[in-house]
Structure formats: C-alpha cells, structure tokens
Amino acid sequence: MSEALPRPADDAAEELPEYPLPRSARCPLAPAPAVRELRARHPVTKVRIWNGSTPWLVTRHADQRALLPDPRVSDDDLDPGFPHVNAHRAMIAPVTPRLITNTDAPEHTRLRRTVNGPFLVKRIERMRAPVQRIVDDLIDTMLAGPRPVDLLTAFALPVPSLVIAELLGVPYEDHDFFQRSSSLVLDGAAAPEEARRVSGELAAYLDDLIKRKTDDPGEDVLSEMAGRVRDGEMSHTEAVHMGVAMLIAGHETTATMIGLGTLALFEHPDQLALLRETDDPKLIANAVDELLRYLTIVQTGVRRVAKEDIEIGSVVVRKGEGIVFDLHAANWDPEAFPEAERLDLTRPARTHQAFGHGPHQCLGQNLARLELQVAYGTLYRRIPTLRAAAPIEDLSFDRTGTTYGVHSLPVTW
Amino acid sequence: MTTTRVELDEPKCVASGQCVLAAPEVFDQRDDDGVAVLLEEYPGEELLHDARAAEAVCPAAAIRLVER
Ligand code: HEM
Ligand code: HEM
Ligand code: SF4
Numbered sequence: 001m002s003e004a005l006p007r008p009a010d011d012a013a014e015e016l017p018e019y020p021l022p023r024s025a026r027c028p029l030a031p032a033p034a035v036r037e038l039r040a041r042h043p044v045t046k047v048r049i050w051n052g053s054t055p056w057l058v059t060r061h062a063d064q065r066a067l068l069p070d071p072r073v074s075d076d077d078l079d080p081g082f083p084h085v086n087a088h089r090a091m092i093a094p095v096t097p098r099l100i101t102n103t104d105a106p107e108h109t110r111l112r113r114t115v116n117g118p119f120l121v122k123r124i125e126r127m128r129a130p131v132q133r134i135v136d137d138l139i140d141t142m143l144a145g146p147r148p149v150d151l152l153t154a155f156a157l158p159v160p161s162l163v164i165a166e167l168l169g170v171p172y173e174d175h176d177f178f179q180r181s182s183s184l185v186l187d188g189a190a191a192p193e194e195a196r197r198v199s200g201e202l203a204a205y206l207d208d209l210i211k212r213k214t215d216d217p218g219e220d221v222l223s224e225m226a227g228r229v230r231d232g233e234m235s236h237t238e239a240v241h242m243g244v245a246m247l248i249a250g251h252e253t254t255a256t257m258i259g260l261g262t263l264a265l266f267e268h269p270d271q272l273a274l275l276r277e278t279d280d281p282k283l284i285a286n287a288v289d290e291l292l293r294y295l296t297i298v299q300t301g302v303r304r305v306a307k308e309d310i311e312i313g314s315v316v317v318r319k320g321e322g323i324v325f326d327l328h329a330a331n332w333d334p335e336a337f338p339e340a341e342r343l344d345l346t347r348p349a350r351t352h353q354a355f356g357h358g359p360h361q362c363l364g365q366n367l368a369r370l371e372l373q374v375a376y377g378t379l380y381r382r383i384p385t386l387r388a389a390a391p392i393e394d395l396s397f398d399r400t401g402t403t404y405g406v407h408s409l410p411v412t413w
Numbered sequence: 414m415t416t417t418r419v420e421l422d423e424p425k426c427v428a429s430g431q432c433v434l435a436a437p438e439v440f441d442q443r444d445d446d447g448v449a450v451l452l453e454e455y456p457g458e459e460l461l462h463d464a465r466a467a468e469a470v471c472p473a474a475a476i477r478l479v480e481r
Contacts, residue, residue, distance in 0.1 A: 069425075069474040112427055113446040120447045121430040350435070351469055359427045361472035366430060 016054055019047035019324060020300045028397040029260070031299070035059060035329045044315050047324065051090065055083035055303075055322030056315075059329035061336035061353065063312060068358030072308040073323065075360055077102045079305040083322030088192040092199075099241050100363065104307075108359055114234045115242050116363060118167060118221045124366040127167070131374045134162045139382050148389030148412040152259050155379070156409075160254035163371055164247055169213065169220025174205070178247060185248055199244065206243040210236070221246070250364045253297060256405035257368070258375050261291045263395075263409060265380070266388050268343050275345065276380040284377040287345040288369055291376070293352035294343045296328040297405065302356055327353050385413040415480045419464055421451045425475035435470050436463035449475070 021032035038045060039059040047057040058064055067073050076082065077093045084090035096102065100111045117123070142154050161175055170178065181198045210226050217223035225239040234242075265272040275287055302325040310317045317323060330353045332340040337347070355362035362368065380386055389412040396407045419439065428447030432440040439460055441450045456464045468476045 069472065109424075109427065113448070116428050116447045117445070119430070120428075120442050120444070121433045122442070350466065357472050359473055361427070361429055366434070 016046050016048040017057075019049050019057055021047075028395075029295075031296075031328045031332055035326060035332075039329050039333060044312050044317070049083055049322075049324070050086060051084070053081075053083060053322060055081075055324050056317050057324045057326060058312075059326050059333070061330040061333040061351075064325050064327075064330045064353060065357055067310070067312060067323065068302075068304075068325065068356065068360075070310065070358075071105060072306060072310050073304045073358070074104050074307045075102055075108070075304055076104060076307075077303075079307075079320070081320040081322045082305045083303045083324055085301055085303060088195055091192055092196065097237055097241055099238070099245060101245060101360070105359060111234070111238070112359070112363065114228055114238075115221075115225065115246075117224055119363055119366055121366055124370055127163070127367070128370060128374065130166055131159075131163055131371055132378070134166075135159060135374050135378050136382075139379065143383070148410045151262060151409040151411045152255065152406070153408070155375075156255045156258035156262075157251075159258060159371060159375055160251050163254075163367070164250050167221050167367070168243060168246065169218050169222045170209065170247075177205070178202075178251075202244050202247070203240050206247075207236075207240045210239055210243065246364065249362075250367065252405070254368050254371050256297050257292065257295065257372055259406050259409050260295050260297065261372070261376060262379070262386075262411075263388075263392070263406060264291065264295060264343060267392070271343055271345050272380060275376055276384055279377075279381070281373070281377075283345070284373050285369070286347075286349060287376060288372045289352060290343065290345050290347060290349040291372070292354035293331045293337065293349045296331045296352075296354045298354065298356070299328040300324065300326055302327055325356075327356065383413045386411055387413065416455055417461060417464070418479050418481055419451060419454055419456060420477040420479055421449055422475045422477070423448060425473045427473045427475075429472055431470040431472065432467035432476060435466040436460065439464045440467060 017034065021034045023032050024030050038057065043060040043063055044056055044058050046054045048054050058067060077084065084093065093102070098107065100108055100115065103111060138155050138158055142149060161178060165172065165175060165178070181202045184198045185195050185202070206222070210222050210229070213223040214226040214230060217226060222243060225234065225242065228234045229236050229239050265275065275284070278284065304323045304325070306317045306319055306321050306323060308319050330336065334340050336351065337349070355365040389410040395409065397405070426449050428442065428449070430442050430447060432449055433442050439451070439453045439456050441452055442448065443450055453460060464478060468478050
C-alpha cells in the first residue's frame with residue numbers, strides 16, 4: 001500500500017504545519033486559530049498530514065469555489081497522491097468499488113444520476129409531513145419521560161435514523177443495528193479491522209434487503225435501485241454500496257447538526273428566541289443554512305488530487321499532488337461572510353460550503369435541510385424552556401470522527 | 414436596456430436541484446434523472462434576483478447569466 005507510506009521529506013517539508021491544525025485549548029468548537037493566519041497570508045499552502053505526505057491546503061471561500069468544480073481536480077482515491085483522511089480510509093480504498101464518492105465525470109455523473117431520483121427537490125418536499133410526524137412523536141415521548149434527558153439519544157440520533165430508514169425502506173426493527181454500525185464505521189478512532197468487519201455486516205444486510213425488494217418493491221430508494229439493477233442500469237454491488245454510503249453519510253451528520261446546533265443556540269439566547277418565536281418558513285430555512293455555515297461539521301474531510309498542473313493565485317499545484325479543502329476556513333472567510341465568527345440567523349448564508357462544492361456536493365443536502373428545518377423549527381417552539389442540564393464545561397467533544405460533534409447533551413425544561 | 418440571458422450547461426449539471434430551490438420559476442428538474450431544465454431563458458426584472466442566486470449556489474458551475 002504505497003499511498004500509506006511517507007514520502008521522502010525534503011528540507012522545506014520539515015517545517016510544514018501539521019494538518020488538521022491544533023485547536024484552541026480553551027474552546028472545544030472554535031475553528032483552529034492558525035487557520036485564520038493561513039487564510040490571510042498563505043491561502044494555498046502545503047501542509048503535512050498523518051502519513052507524512054504533504055498536500056496543498058486551500059482555505060479561502062473563493063479559491064474553493066473555483067477549484068472544487070474544476071475537472072482537473074479529482075476524487076480518485078486510488079491515485080498515489082490522494083491525501084486520505086486517515087489510515088482506515090487509505091486501507092479500504094483499494095477494496096472499495098468505484099462509487100459516486102470516488103469517481104470523476106463522466107463516470108461520476110452516470111452513477112449520481114442513477115441514485116438521485118429520491119433526492120429531487122419535489123420528492124424531498126413530499127417527505128415533509130412524514131418528517132414532521134417523526135419529530136412530533138419523538139418530542140411527545142420526550143415530554144412524557146423523565147428529565148433531564150440526553151438530547152442526542154432522545155432526539156438528535158433517532159430523527160435521521162428514522163428518516164433514512166423511511167427513505168431507504170429499512171424495516172424499523174433493524175434500527176438499533178444500523179445506528180450502532182454506522183457510528184462505528186464513521187469513528188476514526190475505531191480499529192480498522194473492526195470498522196471493516198462492521199461495514200461488511202452492513203453491506204451483507206443491505207445486499208439481502210435489496211434482493212428482497214427486487215421481488216417485493218415498495219416506494220423507497222432501495223426498491224428504486226433494485227429496479228435499476230434489474231434493468232441493467234447499475235450493478236447489484238453498486239446498489240449495495242450506495243445504500244451503505246447513504247446510510248452512513250446521512251445519519252451522524254444530521255444528528256451532529258441537531259445536537260451542536262442546539263448547543264450553539266443555548267450559547268446565543270437571542271438567536272434561540274428568534275427560532276422559538278417564529279413560524280416563518282423562510283427564516284427557519286435561513287437559520288438552518290446559517291447554523292450549517294457556523295458549525296461546518298465536516299471540517300477537514302474534503303480531499304482531492306490534481307490530475308493536471310493547476311495554477312491558483314501565485315502557486316502551481318502539480319499533477320499528482322493532493323489537495324485538502326478546509327470547509328470551515330471557507331465558511332468563516334470574512335471576504336465571503338462579514339463578521340463570520342458571529343452567529344446571525346438572519347444573514348444571507350446560502351453560499352456556505354458546509355455541504356462541499358462541485359459535483360460531489362452533498363447528495364443528501366435537500367433532505368438534511370428538511371430534517372433540520374423541521375427539527376429546529378419544532379423543538380424549541382414546542383419546548384420553550386428547553387435548556388442545558390449540565391455545565392457546558394463538562395461536555396465531551398468528538399475530535400476523531402469524520403464529523404465534529406458533542407458526545408451527549410443533557411437537557412431539561 | 415440590457416437583457417439577461419440564462420445559459421445552462423447541461424452536461425455539467427449534477428442534478429443537485431439547488432437552482433430549483435433558489436429560482437423555482439426559472440428552473441425545474443427532469444423527473445427521471447434530476448437534470449435541470451430551463452423554464453425562463455430570459456427572466457424578467459422580477460426573476461433576475463432569483464436567477465442570480467441560482468447561479469451563485471450551483472455547485473457545478475453549470476449556470477451562467479449573460480448580459481446582452
Ligand atoms: C447536515 C448534514 C450533512 C452534512 C453537513 C453533509 C456534508 C457533506 C459533504 C461536505 C459532502 C461532500 C464530500 C466531498 O466533497 O468530498 C457530502 C457528500 C455526500 N453526502 Fe452529505 N452531508 C449531510 C447529510 C447527508 C444526508 C442526509 C445524506 C443522504 C441521505 C448524505 C449523503 C451524501 C452522499 C451520498 C455524498 C457523496 C456525494 C458525492 O460524492 O457525489 N449527506 N456530504
Ligand atoms: C456550538 C458551540 C460553540 C461554538 C461554535 C464556539 C465557538 C467559539 C469561537 C468562535 C470562539 C472564539 C475563538 C477565537 O477567538 O479564536 C470561542 C471561544 C471560546 N469558547 Fe467556544 N464555542 C462553542 C462552545 C463552547 C463550549 C461548550 C465551551 C466550554 C467548554 C466553550 C469555551 C470557550 C472559551 C473558554 C473561549 C475563549 C477562548 C480563548 O479566548 O482562548 N465554547 N468559541
Ligand atoms: S444547481 Fe446546477 S447542478 Fe444543481 S440542478 Fe441546477 S444546474 Fe444542475
């Protein structure tokens with residue numbers, strides 16, 4: 001596995017910043033302080049990552065917008081220069097089939113068009129009523145139960161789990177298995193062998209479920225993919241891996257946004273009051289985008305490799321060199337968002353890059369927005385006295401996984 | 414007076430639907446594969462703001478507004 005070996009370091013490389021950059025010792029959630037300096041002075045610069053390789057780091061909003069849709073910027077994670085997020089990802093890349101997450105146009109375009117039917121704006125909008133019901137039921141249960149309660153286990157984790165199950169057509173009784181498995185696969189601290197075993201179990205389960213849906217289709221994503229497999233538009237293996245990808249990609253991300261979003265609102269009571277007192281769908285939609293921007297939970301995970309030489313500003317990224325896109329840096333770029341460090345639910349926030357940019361921009365973004373609109377739009381209105389039940393200093397934060405989140409959030413009302 | 418024309422580079426489109434959300438009267442999505450469909454090639458004054466927002470949010474750089 002040559003891509004996991006350190007490259008020979010030249011002298012200059014000795015002094016490169018280690019990436020991810022160190023966080024502030026005092027605030028668990030503020031972006032790394034050094035990012036600000038890099039963005040202002042060295043917006044495209046080399047860094048050193050876990051395996052000793054030295055990809056470029058891109059921190060400005062405008063540069064990310066220019067590079068991410070550029071066809072010379074590739075998602076081919078088998079390229080020796082691809083800057084993998086961690087050892088586990090580097091290890092599984094050669095045994096992962098080609099999916100939307102690791103292909104470029106035209107293959108990526110073909111694959112993505114086979115799976116995006118259920119994510120069309122019109123079809124997602126039809127899920128609003130079921131999502132509202134899921135959210136209302138969970139709040140009913142919370143209100144009937146003991147206080148304090150952990151908001152993550154009582155609300156933030158079950159919302160996306162139930163919604164994705166509804167979308168994919170996964171039977172309810174298998175939810176526990178899904179929640180545990182997808183968390184483990186996403187956990188960067190998990191042993192690679194363990195993560196690989198659990199991904200295998202998930203794939204085997206979906207493999208079987210898709211076969212059952214071929215004979216007995218419903219109105220769900222897996223049935224739709226089963227239909228495409230039957231018609232020869234995609235292979236069975238592609239369908240299985242897409243199912244796993246959606247499950248994993250949509251679960252912890254959305255849960256983290258519900259948990260961290262609530263925490264951020266507790267810290268900004270005036271902004272929480274705005275949400276509690278409104279039923280204006282436009283304000284709620286804008287609040288969701290602003291929280292996505294402010295928190296940018298996929299902070300350091302967007303990685304690419306150059307397939308040609310690319311000039312950007314005063315540097316040339318050479319063919320075969322890796323590129324890391326720090327989405328948080330772009331979303332806090334004062335040139336794109338004045339007073340970026342301020343949470344302002346009414347600011348224009350729609351051009352944030354929390355879902356990435358370019359052809360790989362989040363497939364599930366319309367669903368994620370819907371879930372967050374319903375969750376934020378309902379939770380604080382129905383429980384107006386909702387508040388943290390433990391000192392914020394006592395919370396523990398996840399610094400290892402793909403997304404950046406809080407482990408538990410005790411709340412009361 | 415200048416008119417503004419919307420150009421949609423269909424092969425680039427990744428069917429994200431962001432244009433439909435930003436400018437529902439200017440763009441739609443094909444039902445089968447989600448690829449964007451241009452409803453108003455020459456959006457009038459009242460739709461220009463939305464059309465510009467669509468250009469700004471398109472992740473694939475597939476939308477361009479051209480002044481003529
Ligand atoms: C708030 C929640 C979410 C956030 C912040 C988020 C973030 C992201 C980001 C940053 C990417 C781009 C990765 C890259 O360019 O390398 C991405 C891709 C993706 N997301 Fe999400 N996501 C969320 C929810 C979801 C949901 C709900 C689903 C599905 C049900 C989903 C499915 C996907 C898939 C399949 C991709 C790969 C797309 C491709 O490579 O073409 N995500 N997401
Ligand atoms: C969603 C939640 C949070 C967000 C988005 C957030 C964001 C921030 C930001 C942007 C700063 C300014 C950093 C700078 O000037 O470089 C900051 C400072 C700080 N935060 Fe947080 N924070 C959050 C939660 C917390 C929590 C839970 C704690 C307590 C454990 C905390 C403790 C602090 C402290 C002590 C500082 C001052 C740091 C210093 O001056 O060095 N924050 N935070
Ligand atoms: S926003 Fe761009 S990529 Fe998305 S559907 Fe519209 S034209 Fe296509």
